[in-house]
Amino acid sequence: MISGVLLDLAGVIYDGDVVVPGATEAVLRLRDAGLPIRFVSNTTRSTKPAVLDRLARLGLSVAPDEVFTPAEVARQWLAEHGRSPHLLVHPNLVEEFDDLSRGLPKAVVVGDAGEAFDYRTLNAAFRELIAGAELLALASNRTFKDSDGKLSLDAGAFVTGLEFASQKSAIVLGKPSQPFFRSALATMRCPNAQAVMVGDDAETDVAGALEAGLAHALLVRTGKYREGDETRFEPVPTATVRDISEAVDWIIDARKR
Numbered sequence: 001m002i003s004g005v006l007l008d009l010a011g012v013i014y015d016g017d018v019v020v021p022g023a024t025e026a027v028l029r030l031r032d033a034g035l036p037i038r039f040v041s042n043t044t045r046s047t048k049p050a051v052l053d054r055l056a057r058l059g060l061s062v063a064p065d066e067v068f069t070p071a072e073v074a075r076q077w078l079a080e081h082g083r084s085p086h087l088l089v090h091p092n093l094v095e096e097f098d099d100l101s102r103g104l105p106k107a108v109v110v111g112d113a114g115e116a117f118d119y120r121t122l123n124a125a126f127r128e129l130i131a132g133a134e135l136l137a138l139a140s141n142r143t144f145k146d147s148d149g150k151l152s153l154d155a156g157a158f159v160t161g162l163e164f165a166s167q168k169s170a171i172v173l174g175k176p177s178q179p180f181f182r183s184a185l186a187t188m189r190c191p192n193a194q195a196v197m198v199g200d201d202a203e204t205d206v207a208g209a210l211e212a213g214l215a216h217a218l219l220v221r222t223g224k225y226r227e228g229d230e231t232r233f234e235p236v237p238t239a240t241v242r243d244i245s246e247a248v249d250w251i252i253d254a255r256k257r
Contacts, residue, residue, distance in 0.1 A: 083107040135163065193214075
């Protein structure tokens with residue numbers, strides 16, 4: 001039985017500023033089938049309002065409580081643990097943390113900082129870590145599909161470098177963190193064993209969801225997918241499909257079985 005659906009955004013719903021063909025209709029079919037949806041994104045280059053605005057421009061009406069981002073989780077973690085952020089993130093994301101308390105013990109928050117990743121910024125983060133700061137990784141992805149259509153280094157490599165140098169383990173807040181998946185499902189009152197995840201990253205989206213106890217995880221051949229991804233990580237996808245439209249076909253068919 002499937003009673004809830006988690007959807008990745010980049011590479012599944014949109015590719016850059018272009019909607020994946022059939023994605024808008026696919027989401028509407030899930031809604032028409034009465035399936036609750038949550039969009040779980042590892043984006044660390046856009047604020048949540050920016051993500052919602054992009055979806056609206058692409059023709060998708062999505063409520064704020066249907067979208068889950070690592071930056072949102074980081075804000076909650078910082079508040080709950082009485083920490084102030086030392087940011088190593090993309091400039092577009094800085095405003096997400098503007099209103100947080102300062103002067104508290106630090107936590108280094110690492111996202112996809114893009115061109116802001118350099119020796120100066122990495123060394124500043126390292127010095128905070130060895131002085132006692134916690135290390136928060138918004139995501140640990142290896143790669144992302146860049147604006148030129150090619151793969152580029154994502155934040156995972158830089159998080160690993162800071163872990164190595166500081167001898168601290170990062171707290172990963174986005175996918176494949178199990179609490180990230182489970183917190184999204186909790187808002188739908190959907191048990192893990194009745195949920196399906198759809199993503200283009202075989203490691204963080206698919207294997208991560210299955211490790212978190214979701215019943216199914218579908219890998220789409222859009223976005224960052226590369227031939228052979230379906231066998232590159234364990235657990236392997238429940239199914240590998242052409243795109244979000246075919247994923248929705250699979251989900252609706254599975255509900256009839």
